[in-house]
Amino acid sequence: MSKLRDVIGFEVRRNLKKKSFWVTSFLPPIIVIVIITISVASGNNANKTNQQQASTFTQTHKLAVLDETGLINKQELTKQHIIIEPTEKTGIAAVKSDKISAFFYYPKNVVNAGIEIYAQDQGISFSSSYSTAATQLLKQNVITRVSLLAKNSQIVQLIQNDPTVTTTAYKNGKQTNGLAGIIAPGAFMLAFLVLLVLMANIMITATTEEKENRAAEILLTAIKSRTLILGKILSILSLGLVQLLVIIVPLLIAYVFFKSHITLPGGVSLSHIPLDPKVICFGVLFFVGGLLMFTGFLVGLSALFPSAQEAGRYLGPAFISAFIPIYTLSYIISSPHTLIVNVFTYFPLTAPTMALLQNAAGTLSTTQALISLAVVAVSATIAMTFAMRAFRYGAMEYGRRISIKELFQ
């Protein structure tokens, strides 16, 4: 146990001292900052687009409204062919039965309670347009009713600030999480792929370095190969955690201090991101299991090669397999039960990414998740056992690539 701690300590410390580690760690947040800056710069343009979409909304979409504030002119609604619903229930039922595109509910205390939107899930592009249309409809009426100022105290607040908007999306009569539902589980998939890219070099050089430096033989007389490889894998995961923190900490700071200024794509409010425990749990398990499996797999295979350069040449295709499921995204959304999706869900090298993608898209059933998790767990165990054996027997084959067949002779 103490030797395991010594290996982890040594490996983590020496990687943290490398400039290249920090360059690769800070690259993703820098890219994110650049993207956010560009987004903010083009924010006005996006707002204009949303407003244009919203202004033509009533012509292109069948809308219904229930106004309990008394601020919206009913004649105007009729003129724009907007249906007035008698109750909230009937409005929601109309959306569910696909009779209307969206139902805007303005509760009496709209300033505090916010606008509620019930709408057909039409993807990312329309999520923000619903929100803009509902807000615009209320604010245009408020401006024309300044004469009621003395009777309704909400008018001043509505002129000064937009009310909050919550959107509930439906697809084929069933409630979906819409864009907000993708964000939390999608973050696990993004973190998994980003870490895989950032850590690939460390994974490949983890064992080839000892071979290239002829240090393996002394090490193996001082420490069991099992302890050494486990120490290396855990140190890689620890370094991954450091890199993850480098990415997450600025985001957390941004969330804590600037959340009122940050609007995610599609007008999703950070405070309204759903955190379904089952979805989060699967996200964590596939994230950790996937990283363990790929680390064991890449560390083990690279132990068969005499140098990191040669290992990198051969391991590229295996590494790419983690990214292939992204190309099946359209199948995952439109027909998640097709053969290719199922194959990728249960094939070890594609299972983590595919399961994380399906988890984000909301198409991963519990049974599928459990089977895929079992595949990942078994594969991770096999990969780590293989890595230990490969290092144990491949470590002293200096300057020569050994075959898997030789390993088991």
Next chain:
Amino acid sequence: MPNSVVSVESFAISFGHKQVVKDLSFNVNHGEVFGLLGANGAGKTTTIRTLLALLEPTSGKLLVNGQRYSPILSNTLGYLPEERGLYRNEVVLDTMIYFAVLHGLSKDEARSRALTYLKRVGLADKANERLVKLSGGQQQKIQLGVTILHEPSLMILDEPTEALDPVNRALLMDIINEQRSKGATVMLVTHRMEEVEQLCDRILLLKDGVAAEYGTIDEVKDSFGSQVISLNFSGKLPAHNKLYKVTKQLPHYAEIEWHKDVSTDEVLRFLAADKDLHLTTFEVRRPTLNDIFLDLYKDQGADNV
């Protein structure tokens, strides 16, 4: 503590269809310097790797202090492998501490001993340098330090002087003697016979995976055969087939073997009487280990010896 620190019994190992070592048995006793000798490919390194559980034997028993070696015993072992190196891009002191800690020292003790060692070998100012910045000779000193820092009771040195410069060779000899005087057992794998004659108590000569000779140096020399006369001279060495045969001849040096029914006095009288020869030395001696080694492996070609 058993008297045999290393005990090898009926050891055999094969790689595929190739049998590298066959039925090998020997012991290394507590406190002795034992030489495991042989030409390249004789099976020396394979024997050491199997002894240290880096390879699995096909059959036989290989024990260290009465048990199969495992890294749990690493605090007792100082191993300098034939293929050796350290983390070239790491800091000298960190590397020495890491290996010493893996061999059972506490971090503080490892640091203190590493600094003392670096001072002893004149590298105190390099403690915080990366290994790759050091010269080849300096890196060799660090490698030796890593082998002995935890003061092992058994040192296994595989071709220790290979590629060492004379300064580091002298340092290694000092270290071996020092550790031996502290009671350590040393197992030396080499094909440098002059080192063996200087250091070893007992030797084993491996040939094609079997023990060709095993015992003290005297026993090996005795078992190997006849004495020779070595001559230093000027002029021309005469031939005399009835008295002796020349086994080695250089312009001013020769080795001759005399016939069984002839005495060395007769040979000396004959050579002294020759007007064309001026003898400067005439020595009757037993064969050196080098002679034995060359004779034993003469059929294996220069590349393997």
